[in-house]
Amino acid sequence: MTVTHVERLDDTAPVIELNAARKTYHTGDIEFEALRGIDCRIFPGEYVAIVGPSGSGKSTLMNILGCLDVLTTGQYILAGEDVSQMDENALASARNRRIGFVFQQFHLLSSLTALGNVELPLVYAGIAPAERKERAMAALERVGLGDRYRNHPGQLSGGQQQRVAIARALVTEPAIVLADEPTGNLDSRSTEDVLGMLDDLHSEGSTIVLITHEGDVARRAGTVYNVTDGQFVGAGTEIAK
8 A cells, every 4th residue: 555645836834733643651770762854744625644663652652742741852733833842721621622522432322322422522612502512413414314413322322422522523523523543343344334324524635544454444544644763754755564
């Protein structure tokens, strides 16, 4: 599989920009460098897959891109905002404003309906009840679950639960949708359903970053990066097998 890149005919600024990104962890006297100087540009409307096995640095990179952690050195600019060394409160604000998350485990609250789960990011953002209900319903309609808004997660299939999670990711109109192994808990039919939904979102103009260890899933993206030992391998040439 080769890396392909979308040709850009204008000077649109990247929505994600990593410059010499490094992340080092310390345990006692032991030092481990999880990211080793990654450079990356992702532009609005791109569909990017980041591929790598366990221990490659893929999860660390996801945490950085998702504003769940900060770099040790280097720079991360998200939608024009330097988030490289923000404190926890500033990171939380950036996450809520800029990023829509789709996780492998869905992370839906069983006590809430589909509508209630989709509304949650808007609650944290301080949006008034009437507006957040309207926006949450629109997001559920967008993923084909407008008629299931009263259902709790336990009343939905795995694929439907992931669609609710996608609606929750979209409801804040984020700069990027960050999908971390979104098909990892799904059967083949639900996997195709969810990947089809991501394809549709991309065709509608959403910027998608997909984290996966599955080559078949990664091939849905327009740009693919392989991560090995905390670095991109084969960027612009051939992806490592």
